Amino acid sequence: MDTTIKKQHHYYHHPPKHINTPLGHMLSLINVPTASNVQFLILDCPTESTLSLYLDEFINYNVSTVVRCCQPTYNSQKLISRGISVVDLPFKDGGIPPDNVIHDWLRIFQNASNTTIAVHCVAGLGRAPVLVAIALIELGMAPLDAIQFIRVKRRGSFNNAQITFLDGYKRRKQTQNQYSFRTSFGRMFGFGPKTVFQQT
Numbered sequence: 261m262d263t264t265i266k267k268q269h270h271y272y273h274h275p276p277k278h279i280n281t282p283l284g285h286m287l288s289l290i291n292v293p294t295a296s297n298v299q300f301l302i303l304d305c306p307t308e309s310t311l312s313l314y315l316d317e318f319i320n321y322n323v324s325t326v327v328r329c330c331q332p333t334y335n336s337q338k339l340i341s342r343g344i345s346v347v348d349l350p351f352k353d354g355g356i357p358p359d360n361v362i363h364d365w366l367r368i369f370q371n372a373s374n375t376t377i378a379v380h381c382v383a384g385l386g387r388a389p390v391l392v393a394i395a396l397i398e399l400g401m402a403p404l405d406a407i408q409f410i411r412v413k414r415r416g417s418f419n420n421a422q423i424t425f426l427d428g429y430k431r432r433k434q435t436q437n438q439y440s441f442r443t444s445f446g447r448m449f450g451f452g453p454k455t456v457f458q459q460t
Contacts (some may be wrong), residue, residue, distance in 0.1 A: 286384070287317060288414040289376075290392055292399060296373040300392045302414055304384040308334050318344055324375040325368060329357075329387035354386055356425040362394060366433060369395045389417040393426050403427045 291299035301321055305312040309332045318326070318339070325345045325403070326336075330353070336346035345366060349361045369377055381387035389410050396406035403426045411417050418426070 263349065269290045281451075288384070288410075289321065290396075290410060290413055290435045292396060292401070294411075298369060299376050300369075300373045300395065301376050301378040302384050302388050302392060302410075302417075303378060303380045305330060305380050306334050311335075311338060315339060315342065315344075318342075318376075318378060320368055321378075322374075325376045325377050327365070327368065327377065327379045327388075327391065329379065329381040329391065349391070351387060353382065354419055354421070356422060357387070357390060357394075361391075362432075365391050365394065366398065369379060370398070370433065384414065385417050386419060386422060389414060390422050390426065393418075394429060397426070397429055400431075403429055 286304050288302045289299060290302060299321075301317075301323060315338065317323075319342065323344055325347060326339060328346065328348050328350065330350055332348065332396065337345050347364070349357070349364055351361050352359045377398055378411060379388040379391050393403070393406040393410055396409060397403055401409065404423075407426055
């Protein structure tokens, strides 16, 4: 087993630790070793009254882009004025992303480097985790492993329809950012369809 996987194995068996901020469990940092050093921040939906708290964390975690999977609930200009791009990729609550959303999402994360991409829907348990799972699959992780990897950090993510979609998702692009996982997380940690579906 290579040193990267050993490190991941060690990290993966610790209970998820919430980010130590006023927002606490509302933020979940998903980091995977890749050539581009991109990580993802899953969160619930900011509002006008809470946006300043989220902005502080976006700056702390080097967020360059915020992807909204739901209808806007805040004015994006406050983020844009601080150099953070805001991209709207809305799709149905509890649903799966259509092809145009997937296409735009792949373009966003595959062009990113040394940064954090924040993704949110309303509760941060369905649409946002689905997009992050797609990114992990594109980077070489097995679909069910990607689901469990996210659930370790954000419990309750995904419904059965989203799990079924991700389980059948086929990697669309081969990029220089793709990380080769030499050992399946599923084999290492005993993940499988039964484990994943039981949590929904």
